[in-house]
Amino acid sequence: MSATLALPRGPGIRFEGLGLTLGRTRALESVDLTITPGTIHAIVGPNGGGKSSLIRCLLGQMPFRGTITLDWPGAPGRIAYVPQTLQFDAGLPMTVLDFLNALDSPRPAFLRPKAATRARLLSQLERVGMAGKADRRMGALSGGERQRVLMAQALDPAPDLLILDEPMAALDEAGAALFERLLTDLRGQGVTILWIEHDLDAVRRIACRVTALARKVRFDGPPARELTPERALDLFSHRGLAA
Numbered sequence: 001m002s003a004t005l006a007l008p009r010g011p012g013i014r015f016e017g018l019g020l021t022l023g024r025t026r027a028l029e030s031v032d033l034t035i036t037p038g039t040i041h042a043i044v045g046p047n048g049g050g051k052s053s054l055i056r057c058l059l060g061q062m063p064f065r066g067t068i069t070l071d072w073p074g075a076p077g078r079i080a081y082v083p084q085t086l087q088f089d090a091g092l093p094m095t096v097l098d099f100l101n102a103l104d105s106p107r108p109a110f111l112r113p114k115a116a117t118r119a120r121l122l123s124q125l126e127r128v129g130m131a132g133k134a135d136r137r138m139g140a141l142s143g144g145e146r147q148r149v150l151m152a153q154a155l156d157p158a159p160d161l162l163i164l165d166e167p168m169a170a171l172d173e174a175g176a177a178l179f180e181r182l183l184t185d186l187r188g189q190g191v192t193i194l195w196i197e198h199d200l201d202a203v204r205r206i207a208c209r210v211t212a213l214a215r216k217v218r219f220d221g222p223p224a225r226e227l228t229p230e231r232a233l234d235l236f237s238h239r240g241l242a243a
């Protein structure tokens with residue numbers, strides 16, 4: 001991890017008394033959580049533990065109880081989001097470049113990007129190991145390739161707050177290592193990163209703090225202290241969800 005860190009340009013985030021009921025499921029209950037500006041904060045927990053729900057609340061997509069406060073160091077900056085999955089029909093006539101261009105540009109989708117834009121989008125793809133794949137159809141990409149494209153759209157314009165929902169789930173080893181480097185570099189630039197992850201070794205390697213969520217906060221602190229093998233076993237045994 002980089003020794004010299006820029007001043008945080010991302011916000012701090014406070015979740016206070018967060019509650020969410022979806023149908024008959026209590027997805028979140030009395031969640032109090034603080035994210036420190038300019039840090040990588042990992043959220044771990046069992047399937048159905050409420051991790052994606054927490055992010056949807058933060059993104060304003062769920063009618064939650066409680067409060068969520070973003071403390072920006074100045075004017076609010078750019079929030080980027082990498083979703084868990086995004087499906088594309090195999091026959092959709094949209095290439096990787098079309099996709100990035102449509103997200104990036106105020107110009108109507110499917111118009112060819114200007115040369116300068118195209119060069120920028122190609123360098124975005126290179127950053128995520130997708131050089132040479134700009135003209136592939138989105139629907140023909142592998143899961144890991146699609147994940148890389150979703151990361152590419154989050155990196156440009158440079159985010160101040162980056163929210164990631166299991167970005168590495170479909171990645172091969174080289175891809176996961178690349179994403180870890182990207183996240184570490186962004187943290188070095190003062191970006192706040194909220195990162196849902198199932199790979200506890202990856203969390204131990206690069207997260208500043210980890211919160212275990214199973215409807216409620218089960219533990220919260222530095223990974224080296226909190227992520228003991230016993231605690232991890234307990235968390236994923238689903239006993240947590242029953243409590």
Ligand SMILES: Nc1ncnc2c1ncn2[C@@H]1O[C@H](COP(=O)(O)OP(=O)(O)OP(=O)(O)O)[C@@H](O)[C@H]1O
Nearest residue numbers: 022023025027045046047048049050051052053054
């Ligand atoms: N729209 C919905 N309607 C009803 N229940 C829902 C809805 N969305 C999610 N849930 C339920 O809320 C709970 C929390 O789901 P959530 O997706 O937040 O979990 P998660 O921790 O992200 O799980 P995973 O690790 O599998 O991605 C689950 O029991 C899920 O079935």
